[in-house]
Amino acid sequence: MAVDKADQHRLFDSIQSRPGVLPAFYSVGPLLFYIGLLALLVAASVGRARTLRWWSPVLMLAGTAMTAADLAMIPVAGALYLAALAPLAGFGGARQPAVA
Numbered sequence: 857m858a859v860d861k862a863d864q865h866r867l868f869d870s871i872q873s874r875p876g877v878l879p880a881f882y883s884v885g886p887l888l889f890y891i892g893l894l895a896l897l898v899a900a901s902v903g904r905a906r907t908l909r910w911w912s913p914v915l916m917l918a919g920t921a922m923t924a925a926d927l928a929m930i931p932v933a934g935a936l937y938l939a940a941l942a943p944l945a946g947f948g949g950a951r952q953p954a955v956a
Contacts, residue, residue, distance in 0.1 A: 890920050897940065908943055915940035
């Protein structure tokens with residue numbers, strides 16, 4: 857929609873000035889994403905139908921803590937996320953739900 861860089865900056869500033877945009881997209885929204893992902897992994901690793909091992913939520917929490925501590929740790933955190941979610945793709949450690 858913008859015709860040049862100045863117009864692009866003006867449009868960006870007009871969007872950023874709307875109430876609720878900054879918290880929704882830059883602070884609260886991403887935090888809720890990671891909390892929800894961790895909650896899903898914990899739910900998948902406890903209870904009767906455990907499809908994940910105990911270490912999946914631990915790896916996800918460690919990766920999230922690494923990125924919160926220092927953004928230079930993003931590659932390591934990505935590897936931890938991959939290891940945490942790999943069992944869901946069928947690689948190492950996924951359990952079949954118990955059928956009663």
